Amino acid sequence: MRKNEHYFGWGVTAVCVVCAVMLIYDLIFRDSIVMAYTEKLLGILSPILYGAAMAYLFTPIVNGIERAVFRRKRGAVPVKALRAISIVLTWVLVVAMLYGLFSILIPELVTSVQQLAGNAQRYYNTVYSWVIHLLENNPDFAQRASEIITEYYTDALEWININLAPQLQVAVQAVTGGVVGVFVFFKNLLLGAVVSVYLLAAKENFAAMGCKLCYTLLPEDWAAWTIRGTKATDRIFSGFVRGKLLDSLIIGILCFFFSSLFEFPYAPLVSVVVGVTNIIPFFGPFLGAIPSAFLILLDSPIKCLYFILFILALQQFDGNILGPRILGDSTGISGFWVIVAILVGGGLWGVGGMFLGVPICACLYAGARAFSAYRLKKKGLPVPSASYSTHHPVWPEDEKPSGGGESEPPKA
Numbered sequence: 001m002r003k004n005e006h007y008f009g010w011g012v013t014a015v016c017v018v019c020a021v022m023l024i025y026d027l028i029f030r031d032s033i034v035m036a037y038t039e040k041l042l043g044i045l046s047p048i049l050y051g052a053a054m055a056y057l058f059t060p061i062v063n064g065i066e067r068a069v070f071r072r073k074r075g076a077v078p079v080k081a082l083r084a085i086s087i088v089l090t091w092v093l094v095v096a097m098l099y100g101l102f103s104i105l106i107p108e109l110v111t112s113v114q115q116l117a118g119n120a121q122r123y124y125n126t127v128y129s130w131v132i133h134l135l136e137n138n139p140d141f142a143q144r145a146s147e148i149i150t151e152y153y154t155d156a157l158e159w160i161n162i163n164l165a166p167q168l169q170v171a172v173q174a175v176t177g178g179v180v181g182v183f184v185f186f187k188n189l190l191l192g193a194v195v196s197v198y199l200l201a202a203k204e205n206f207a208a209m210g211c212k213l214c215y216t217l218l219p220e221d222w223a224a225w226t227i228r229g230t231k232a233t234d235r236i237f238s239g240f241v242r243g244k245l246l247d248s249l250i251i252g253i254l255c256f257f258f259s260s261l262f263e264f265p266y267a268p269l270v271s272v273v274v275g276v277t278n279i280i281p282f283f284g285p286f287l288g289a290i291p292s293a294f295l296i297l298l299d300s301p302i303k304c305l306y307f308i309l310f311i312l313a314l315q316q317f318d319g320n321i322l323g324p325r326i327l328g329d330s331t332g333i334s335g336f337w338v339i340v341a342i343l344v345g346g347g348l349w350g351v352g353g354m355f356l357g358v359p360i361c362a363c364l365y366a367g368a369r370a371f372s373a374y375r376l377k378k379k380g381l382p383v384p385s386a387s388y389s390t391h392h393p394v395w396p397e398d399e400k401p402s403g404g405g406e407s408e409p410p411k412a
Contacts, residue, residue, distance in 0.1 A: 046188040047188045047192045047195055050189055050192025050196075051191070051193065052196070052199060054193060054196035055199035055200050056238075057241075057242060058091075058200065059203065060238070061093065062083075062090050062200055063086075066083070069082060083201055087197055087200050090200075105256075108268035109269060112266045112269040113269065115265075119298075119299070126298055127298070211223075211227055214226050214227055232363070232367075232370075233363045236366065239331075240327065240331055240359040241359060244279055244281070244327065244355070245279065246326055247278070247318065247322060247323055247327065248275050248276070251275055251314065251318055251322070252272065252275020255270065256268060256271035258314075259307075259310075262303075262307075262310065263303075264296060264306075264307055265295075266296070266299075270295070270307075273288045274288040274292060274311070275288075276288070278318070280342070280351070281338055281354075281355075282335075283354070285315045285318075293307055293308055293311070332362055332366060333361060333365050337362075337365060338358055338361075340361065341361035341362075342354050342358065344361075345358070
């Protein structure tokens with residue numbers, strides 16, 4: 001029996017290796033047929049993915065309602081009825097929040113966009129006068145700017161014909177079919193809401209089935225490692241994703257309140273930009289504040305200065321008070337790795353990658369740290385990094401390797 005299991009393990013390994021080689025060959029040397037079918041499959045499974053995302057975000061609300069009801073009426077409400085009540089109350093709360101937010105924000109946002117469109121000509125004249133004034137007062141700069149424009153004119157024209165024109169055609173086609181796309185999106189979103197109800201109702205059963213599958217397919221120690229890693233990943237993702245979304249929502253609301261109080265122009269539009277870009281760690285506040293400040297500058301330079309000071313104070317509040325209270329140390333990585341994760345994630349997957357790159361990097365970092373600690377302990381070596389701070393490790397007295405003391409220097 002043990003011999004058959006050994007051969008079965010070798011067979012599974014061989015199949016996995018062959019599949020990995022075929023996948024790499026397809027991705028590098030062919031037309032990425034696997035990626036094309038993967039995208040098609042993801043499109044088909046969109047309602048399930050939307051539902052899973054909703055269920056993941058709403059799970060803390062459902063759990064909080066259940067704990068509150070259970071503490072007050074212990075045993076008075078059946079478990080299934082309690083779960084149904086929690087799900088219904090969660091969706092009522094979410095819909096009420098969205099309705100209240102959009103009923104206030106959407107009309108103000110439409111007014112801001114209409115006002116911006118109405119002032120476009122005036123803003124163009126303002127920028128044009130700034131440029132003309134700059135060139136008249138700086139003839140050397142004007143000559144250099146003319147040389148640069150002449151130098152890069154051909155390259156710019158080639159870029160427009162080769163790169164920009166095809167992208168505009170794709171954009172026009174997307175806008176032409178945009179109505180159908182909107183209907184498909186809302187259909188998938190509605191089906192996802194239904195799927196989320198089923199997932200929330202049986203989330204413990206799905207978790208148990210996942211654990212059972214791990215122990216079925218993997219050796220016992222590997223299955224235990226997989227489950228522990230999954231729990232750690234969930235802790236990192238839940239702490240960062242949910243916390244960052246809540247933090248950005250609060251920042252957007254505060255920005256709208258104070259922008260309206262200080263009578264900044266385009267307060268709703270600016271607040272949406274600041275709140276949405278705040279989702280991106282580290283670079284987000286700058287990405288949202290720079291275009292917003294320039295938009296206010298076109299209307300009133302003095303208000304632009306006040307807005308910059310307000311954004312600095314708001315980000316200090318977020319970085320030192322609000323953010324630590326909501327997020328805590330959910331990622332467990334230093335600022336350097338946060339920057340690396342944002343740059344790599346943004347380069348690979350755009351704006352979404354800049355947001356998800358941080359928790360993904362945190363999960364990889366936690367996994368590497370756990371594996372390193374396991375291997376070092378197995379070798380009888382100290383785990384703290386301070387022991388390796390010099391070129392030759394310095395062993396504390398209580399952390400020396402079990403093989404004996406320090407080796408004597410070789411004799412000549």
